[in-house]
Amino acid sequence: MKLNEGAKGSRLKVLHMDLPVQTERRLEVLGMLEGTVISVVNRKKKGAMIIKIRGTRFAVGEQITKNIEVEPV
Amino acid sequence: MSKKELTVGFVGNPNCGKTTLFNAYTGANLKVANWPGVTVEKKEGAMRFHDDTFRLVDLPGTYSLTSYTMEETVTRQYILSDEVDVIVDVADASALERNLYLTLQLIELGKPVVLALNMMDIVQERGMEIDLHRLPEMLGIPCVPVSARKKTGLEILIHAVAHHKDKVLGEKLIHHHEEEEKESHHKDVEEHHKMYAMVYSDDVEDKIDEISELLKKNYLKVDNLRWHAIKIMENDVEIRKAYPLDWDSILERDYEKEIINQKFSFIEEIMAECVVNRSRKAESTDRIDRVLTHPVWGLPVFLLIIAFVFFLTFTVGDWIKGYFEIGLDNLTAMVRTGMEAIHTNSLLVSLVADGIFAGVGGILTFLPNIFILFLALAILEDSGYMARVAYVMDGIMGKIGLSGRAFLPMILGFGCTVPAVMASRVLENPKDRLKTILVTPFMSCSARLPIYVLFSEMFFGDMAMVAAFSMYVLGLVVAILAAFIMKMIDKSKNSNMLLIELPEYKTPNAHTIWVYVWEKVKDYLTKAGTTIFLASMIMWFVMNLGPQGFTTNMDQSFGALIGKTLVPVFAPLGLGYWQIVLALIAGIAQKEVVVSSCSVLFGIGNVTGASGMSGLASVLESMGFGVVNAYALMVFCLLYVPCLATLATVKRETRSWKWTGVMVCMQLLVAWVMAFLVFQIGSAVF
Incomplete structure (x- = not known):
């Protein structure tokens, strides 16, 4: 499934990111790597989300969340 | 020991409390400038420790030392320069896992690094424990627990800096990775683990060795070969340009992802060994966020907060302003009688009392409003709410082709357009940046506030606050x-890549806020003392000088001549009065000048006081200038060309005269059309 389908409160494991290299690297230095488990703190209808990566909250837009493949943990 | 100066660079992630820590050492005693060549803010302060002077430099907050953004590039170049003796890496100890990535990168740079574990008070509150014995062992650098807010550990940290300054790269570390060392086939693995905190997998280490050799052979003098080798493997454009070889074919593939991954594996190892109880996170932020970032209520709550900020700015600000006005009245009267008593030339008395005091003083009385506005903005920022606004506004901003992040510069525009335009730098996409820069001046800045307060109080009575507040809403609507x-014209695809950290909520720190607000107040006072002072004097001369020399009849002055030629352009807006036209022209220097010019032009001292206001109102009304004219004037002032300082900033940030010109034309046009509509429709209705 894609990250933007993730329900509020769910814990998800990142499988693959299909994003421009720069955006992907920015996420990676924040600790969001393939295999990292993240949780969805809050979300809007279209897929903009607040996610928690390694204990820190980030707001991410739908253009990012719909291009990240995840699986429930 | 001889006296010497030690330069200490403060580096850290955004939201790690770095600035609070920096301020705790230096106080408000800062030198703020820009880094050479770029408009990234540079803060510098000094402190004394025993016999030494420490020069402290606050570097821009950054998550890593790649060179993707201007902030990162500046930070890296500065650290690598010979200027920095010791790096203080400030980390939010309550979010250590994320902060350690930068720490590992800093250690790799090879300069002496001291890790300041900030926010230790929060760590303790949450029942977390950090093994302060094991952590420095694993990292190979001193780790000092501090709390910038509670001001604990500050002395120990600076002590560690003083004693760590001579650390030589490659000094032996005491940390054990026995398992790894046994399994590894790399020839120098034992040595590596003694020398470097971060040791990569065998194939990465082999490659680092290979690249280091190549660098040594081709470029004789390279400091810290290992770091340069790693950067080349990470495909770092800048380093590859500095040491050109055919790296693509030497490297076969991109190692960047692997290097990042392995750093985080090591961080996970550190976390497992050094941090106890880390799952017990504060719940309070989540509880607050349930309301503030609610999918439905988030937006109305945000609008309420903003409305409340302006309510405070106008009501409380005006209440204090009353006292300032009484003071100014008395002072002006005293100076006038004083000067007349010593028989000063009456022209000079007029210049001082009607020119300088009326102009500069009139602006100074708005200090309370400005102070409260900036205070509120600082509290919103320091509490952690500001970043949420980017998330809340992301949907709306997406519809106009911008990321929610672009809304932050726009909000700052309520304070001052100059830093707001500069804040657009956080946007990676150059097109988004340009768009944001072009619309930010429509956001009503604090310099326009005096105009609204003056004209709304003169003409709107009880509705004054509503009239003034409507300007802020109108500015926002026009900007959107x-x-x-622009999105329609541009037709480009929406590349909305919102990504922003949402810090934990915290009680704003009084000291941090004080430093921020004082900086802005100082700016405002400086402006009043320089530009407005000058503009008031020029205005007085323009009004009292005519083709026939000094004149007491203003109708014969140069000012009247200039104003009168432009009256036809402004007549359809209900602003066809040469005094108003002249004030608007003068306002391009700075928007407050519109108010100070009105004082001078209509010959009313202390125009913002109650008597001054009714005086000006009756003069204007006798000229046929009524409520609708006043509102048209406010609209025009809101939307027309921003001040010279903004224009200069826009030019610098866009690096383009063309776009600066486009902005000026667009704003003049929008202002004229909007004021025209307001006046024509308003006159028909009322």
Whole structure:
């Protein structure tokens, strides 16, 4: 499934990111790597989300969340 | 020991409390400038420790030392320069896992690093424990627990800095990775683990060795070969340019992802060994966020907060302003009688009392409003709410083709357009940046506030606050519409890549806020003392000088001549009065000048006081200038060309005269059309 389908409160494991290299690297230095488990703190209808990566909250837009493949943990 | 100066660079992630820590050492005693060549803010302060002077430099907050953004590039170049003796890496100890990535990168740079574990008070509150014995062992650098807010550990940290300054790269570390060392086939693995905190997998280490050799052979003098080798493997454009070889074919593939991954594996190892109880996170932020970032309520709550900020600015600000006015009245009267008593030339008395005091003083009385506005903005920022606004506004901003992040510069525009335009730098996409820069001046800045307060109080009575507040809403709506139209013209695909950290909520720190607000107040006072002072004097001369020399009849002055030629352009807006036209022209220097010019032009001292206001109102009304004219004037002032300082900033940030010109034309046009509509429709209705 894609990250933007993730329900509020769910814990998800990142499988693959299909994003421009720069955006992907920015996420990676924040600790969001393939295999990292993240949780969805809050979300809007279209897929903009607040996610928690390694204990820190980030707001991410739908253009990012719909291009990240995840699986429930 | 001889006296010497030690330069200490403060580096850290955004939101790690770095600035609070920096301020705790230096106080408000800062030198703020820009880094050479770029408009990234540079803060510098000094402190004394025993016999030494420490020069402290606050570097821009950054998550890593790649060179993707201007902030990162500046930070890296500065650290690598010979200027920095010791790096203080400030980390939010309550979010250590994320902060350690930068720490590992800093250690790799090879300069002496001291890790300041900030926010230790929060760590303790949450029942977390950090093994302060094991952590420095694993990292190979001193780790000092501090709390910038509670001011604990500050002395120990600076002590560690003083004693760590001579650390030589490659000094033996005491940390054990026995398992790894046994399994590894790399020839120097034992040595590596003694020398470097971060040791990569065998194939990465082999490659680092290979590249280091190549660098040594081709470029004789390279400091810290290992770091340069790693950067080349990470495909770092800048380093590859500095040491050109055919790296693509030497490297076969991109190692960047692997290097990042392995750093985080090591961080996970550190976390497992050094941090106890880390799952017990504070719940309070989540509880607050349930309301503030609610999918439905988030937006109305945000609008309420903003409305409350302006309510405070106008009501409380005006209440204090009353006292300032009484003071100014008395002072002006005293100076006038004083000067007349010593028989000063009456022209000079007029210049001082009607020119300088009326102009500069009139502006100074708005200090309370400005102070409260900036205070509120600082509290919103320091509490952690500001970043949420980017998330809340992301949907709306997406519709006009911008990321929610672009809304932050726009909000700052309520304070001052100059830093707001500079804040657009956080946007990676150059097109988004340009759009944001072009629309930000429509946001009503604090310099326009005096105009609204003056004219709304003169003409709107009880509705004054509503009239003034409507300007802020109108500015926001016009900015959003303008961005929407640009999106239509541009037709580019929406590349909305919002990514922003949402820090934990915290009680704002009084000291941090004080430093921020004082900086802005100082700016305002400086402006009043320089530009407005000058503009008031020029205005007085323009009004009292005519083709026939000094004149007491203003109708014969140069000012009247200039104003009168432009009256036909402004007549359809209900602003066809040469005094108003002249004040508007003068306002391009700075928007407050519109108010100070009105004082001078209509010959009313202390125009913002109650008597001054009714005086000006009756003069204007006798000229046929009524409520609708006043509102048209406010609209025009809101939307027309921003001040010279903004224009200069826009030019510098866009690096383009063309776009600066486009902005000026667009704003003049929008202002004229909007004021025209307001006046024509308003006159028909009322």
